[in-house]
Amino acid sequence: MDVFGVLAQFWPDLLSGVGITIKLAGLGAIIAGVLAPLLALVRVNGGPAAQVPLRFYISFMRGTPLLAQMFLIYYGSGQFRPFLQDIGLWNFFREPFNCALLAFVMNSTAYQTEILRGGIMGVPHGEIEAGKAVGMSYIMSLRRIVFPHAYRIAWPALGNEIILLVKASALASVVTVFDLMGQTRAIFQKTFDFSVYIWAAVLYLCLTAAFVWIWRRLEHRLSPHIHGKRPSLLGAMTKRETA
Amino acid sequence: MAEAVVLKAEDICKSFGSLEVLKGITLEARNHDVISILGSSGSGKSTFLRCLNMLDPPTSGKVSVHGEEIVVKNGHPTDMRQVERARQRLGMVFQQFNLWTHRTAIENVMEGPIHVLKQPKAEVKERAEALLVRVGLAERMNMYPSQLSGGQQQRVAIARALCMEPDAILFDEPTSALDPELVGEVLRVMQSLAAEGRTMIVVTHEMSFARDVSTEVVFMHKGKIAEQGPPKEMFGSPRTEVFQKFIADVR
Amino acid sequence: MLEVFSFGEAGWGDQLLQGLLVTIQLALTALPVGLVLGFAAAGASLSPYRWLRAIGTGYTTIMRGLPELLTLFVVYNGLGLLLNSIVSSWNPDARVELSSFVAGVIALGLVFGAFAGEVLRGAFQSLNKGQMEAGKAVGMRPTQVFFRIMLPQVWRFALPGLGNLWINLLKDTALVSVIALDDLMRMTQVAVRSTKQPFTFFLAACLIYWALCVISEIVLARLEKRANRGVRRA
Numbered sequence: 001m002d003v004f005g006v007l008a009q010f011w012p013d014l015l016s017g018v019g020i021t022i023k024l025a026g027l028g029a030i031i032a033g034v035l036a037p038l039l040a041l042v043r044v045n046g047g048p049a050a051q052v053p054l055r056f057y058i059s060f061m062r063g064t065p066l067l068a069q070m071f072l073i074y075y076g077s078g079q080f081r082p083f084l085q086d087i088g089l090w091n092f093f094r095e096p097f098n099c100a101l102l103a104f105v106m107n108s109t110a111y112q113t114e115i116l117r118g119g120i121m122g123v124p125h126g127e128i129e130a131g132k133a134v135g136m137s138y139i140m141s142l143r144r145i146v147f148p149h150a151y152r153i154a155w156p157a158l159g160n161e162i163i164l165l166v167k168a169s170a171l172a173s174v175v176t177v178f179d180l181m182g183q184t185r186a187i188f189q190k191t192f193d194f195s196v197y198i199w200a201a202v203l204y205l206c207l208t209a210a211f212v213w214i215w216r217r218l219e220h221r222l223s224p225h226i227h228g229k230r231p232s233l234l235g236a237m238t239k240r241e242t243a
Numbered sequence: 244m245a246e247a248v249v250l251k252a253e254d255i256c257k258s259f260g261s262l263e264v265l266k267g268i269t270l271e272a273r274n275h276d277v278i279s280i281l282g283s284s285g286s287g288k289s290t291f292l293r294c295l296n297m298l299d300p301p302t303s304g305k306v307s308v309h310g311e312e313i314v315v316k317n318g319h320p321t322d323m324r325q326v327e328r329a330r331q332r333l334g335m336v337f338q339q340f341n342l343w344t345h346r347t348a349i350e351n352v353m354e355g356p357i358h359v360l361k362q363p364k365a366e367v368k369e370r371a372e373a374l375l376v377r378v379g380l381a382e383r384m385n386m387y388p389s390q391l392s393g394g395q396q397q398r399v400a401i402a403r404a405l406c407m408e409p410d411a412i413l414f415d416e417p418t419s420a421l422d423p424e425l426v427g428e429v430l431r432v433m434q435s436l437a438a439e440g441r442t443m444i445v446v447t448h449e450m451s452f453a454r455d456v457s458t459e460v461v462f463m464h465k466g467k468i469a470e471q472g473p474p475k476e477m478f479g480s481p482r483t484e485v486f487q488k489f490i491a492d493v494r
Numbered sequence: 495m496l497e498v499f500s501f502g503e504a505g506w507g508d509q510l511l512q513g514l515l516v517t518i519q520l521a522l523t524a525l526p527v528g529l530v531l532g533f534a535a536a537g538a539s540l541s542p543y544r545w546l547r548a549i550g551t552g553y554t555t556i557m558r559g560l561p562e563l564l565t566l567f568v569v570y571n572g573l574g575l576l577l578n579s580i581v582s583s584w585n586p587d588a589r590v591e592l593s594s595f596v597a598g599v600i601a602l603g604l605v606f607g608a609f610a611g612e613v614l615r616g617a618f619q620s621l622n623k624g625q626m627e628a629g630k631a632v633g634m635r636p637t638q639v640f641f642r643i644m645l646p647q648v649w650r651f652a653l654p655g656l657g658n659l660w661i662n663l664l665k666d667t668a669l670v671s672v673i674a675l676d677d678l679m680r681m682t683q684v685a686v687r688s689t690k691q692p693f694t695f696f697l698a699a700c701l702i703y704w705a706l707c708v709i710s711e712i713v714l715a716r717l718e719k720r721a722n723r724g725v726r727r728a
Contacts, residue, residue: 059704059708060700060704062707063661063665063703063704063707063708064665064700064703064704064707065665065666065667065668065669065679065703066665067668067669067671067672067679068668068679068682068696068699068700068703069700071679071682071683071692071696072692072693072696072697072700075686075692075693075696076692076693076696076697077693078692078693079690079691079692079693079694080693124341124344126337126339126340126341127341127342127343127344129298129337129341130335130337130341130342130343130400130403131343132296132298132330133296133298133330133333133334133335133337134330134331134334134335134354134355134359134403134404134407135327135328135329135330135331135355135359135407136327136355136358136359137323137324137327138323140358140359144354144358145343148345149343149344149345152345163559166561167559167560167561167562168561169561170561170562170563170564171561171563171669173563174563174672181561181563181564184564184567185567188567188571194571194572194575197564197567197568197571197572200564201556201560201564201568204559204560204561204564205556205559205560208559209559223345
């Protein structure tokens with residue numbers, strides 16, 4: 001076991017693995033982040049025809065292992081290969097990266113939808129009424145009141161979900177994606193040097209720690225009213241004078 | 244020469260399920276009117292106020308703003324655009340303030356004019372600052388609602404309503420959620436608004452405000468208007484037994 | 495189409511059932527390991543000793559930040575290497591193999607323990623101090639206070655969180671198929687290889703896991719209801 005030897009020899013591989021991990025988790029979180037608010041609205045306001053299938057979807061995604069979901073997409077698509085070739089989607093499903101990403105997006109969308117639903121339900125009814133009372137349309141009150149407030153409520157839980165996604169992205173290595181976990185396993189199989197796992201652990205911890213730091217900074221910027229950060233009197237004065 | 248009619252409600256009825264809360268209310272507010280609506284809890288006075296800007300659309304009856312009737316069919320307004328236009332002309336101040344907690348005091352005041360009325364930001368900001376100064380919050384413009392007392396929050400809410408430059412303002416028990424020592428500061432602001440000739444419809448429990456500030460008093464009882472008239476007459480010689488009892492109980 | 499799931503020679507029903515039993519066995523074995531670790535971690539992070547607190551919070555923080563798959567490989571490969579180096583220092587020819595079941599139990603237990611440590615710490619912290627004092631006041635010994643007063647209430651506070659962790663544990667057992675344990679996931683893969691019906695079989699596996707989770711949720715809801723007897727809803 002040569003703790004620094006492995007790093008000296010394989011750091012480019014590990015670094016490219018970190019890149020893939022960030023790409024997988026980042027893309028997954030962002031795409032799910034675009035879909036989730038729409039589905040959350042359906043969860044809050046939708047009729048039963050939209051609610052029932054959505055609830056089944058969310059329950060399925062939360063009640064089955066992500067690994068199984070990923071296998072279902074990656075290997076399962078093979079069962080429909082002729083059909084997928086016909087409609088030109090086979091090239092997409094042939095790539096393990098795409099299949100892993102699709103699984104992460106579908107899974108994270110389910111979780112983020114439920115988190116945002118909680119956020120939307122947490123917006124005080126009176127604030128929405130106050131929006132109506134100044135003549136806001138439904139869409140505008142969503143844009144100016146409901147979502148800004150719901151995201152502030154949901155922010156910590158969303159951050160948690162993204163950390164879970166960073167960790168879960170390691171599963172992609174099982175379908176031969178060379179993310180950080182994939183590179184680590186490949187290096188171990190070449191060298192049988194256990195210290196590569198320690199470096200992988202350190203890198204994952206750095207990734208999540210860095211993310212937590214960024215997320216907290218954003219939270220402070222988003223919700224000073226929750227942290228009770230009083231703008232100084234001086235700040236208030238200068239602001240007023242520049243008007 | 245009578246002033247122009249700003250807001251007119253004709254024969255408003257409202258039921259929640261089988262519960263009949265309003266049983267035919269007719270009221271007219273002209274420019275510079277300050278109408279106080281009194282009544283014990285459960286008399287339907289807040290519901291009536293919420294019918295006027297369609298937060299609770301009436302089951303039947305007509306509401307018109309500046310002569311334009313808001314069309315309501317089966318308890319739902321047919322044209323939300325029309326409702327939104329009407330709401331832009333009617334400010335509202337709530338019992339629970341309902342400030343947007345994720346925005347500072349001045350952001351709360353500027354929100355409507357900028358995003359609903361699409362007015363230029365610089366102009367709105369100037370007006371908002373002047374209004375906050377006027378309600379005595381010059382030092383607290385950049386604070387969040389959670390950092391303000393109830394009385395301060397309600398004054399921000401009044402400034403928020405004023406900044407829309409409405410034709411009339413609806414007050415829904417604006418002092419009921421406040422600690423007794425904070426009531427005065429809010430009433431003083433409302434009094435100054437009345438003095439400058441604002442059109443106001445105020446649901447309240449504050450007898451002194453009704454008697455000394457308003458131009459007209461409406462007493463509601465069990466979903467109907469039981470008595471109505473100028474405050475001097477109403478308080479000087481109440482005609483109905485229910486209103487006599489109401490005044491006696493409050494004193 | 496469904497005959498691929500029949501039992502006996504013709505179908506894969508009995509293999510999947512076998513896998514399912516291994517999955518349940520794995521989860522049920524890892525659960526007590528995780529609970530013990532969780533109580534230990536909670537105790538450590540609430541202890542008056544600084545070094546013990548550091549160990550407790552260090553364990554829960556690091557373990558929760560690592561991918562479960564990485565933990566599994568670290569245990570499987572690392573512990574295997576460690577055992578072998580210990581054994582071979584005594585007897586150079588001996589070889590030991592860490593079974594994938596044992597590695598799975600340890601890894602899943604470690605993960606469960608880290609999260610459970612946080613849940614339990616929160617539960618202990620939300621206990622009402624006055625009730626413990628009341629216990630002392632009637633002359634209970636510290637162990638009696640712990641078992642008769644604290645534990646039943648910690649259970650109530652911690653149950654929702656622990657229930658969530660149990661469901662995660664059930665799902666995480668699928669990872670152990672990667673180190674060749676013949677659980678439900680791996681038996682499904684075996685069936686896929688010979689039938690060439692990946693979608694059908696992985697969907698079936700998903701549905702079985704789903705059923706396990708839904709059943710767990712129902713049982714947990716019952717347990718929570720029982721644990722909350724006599725507590726008025728706020």
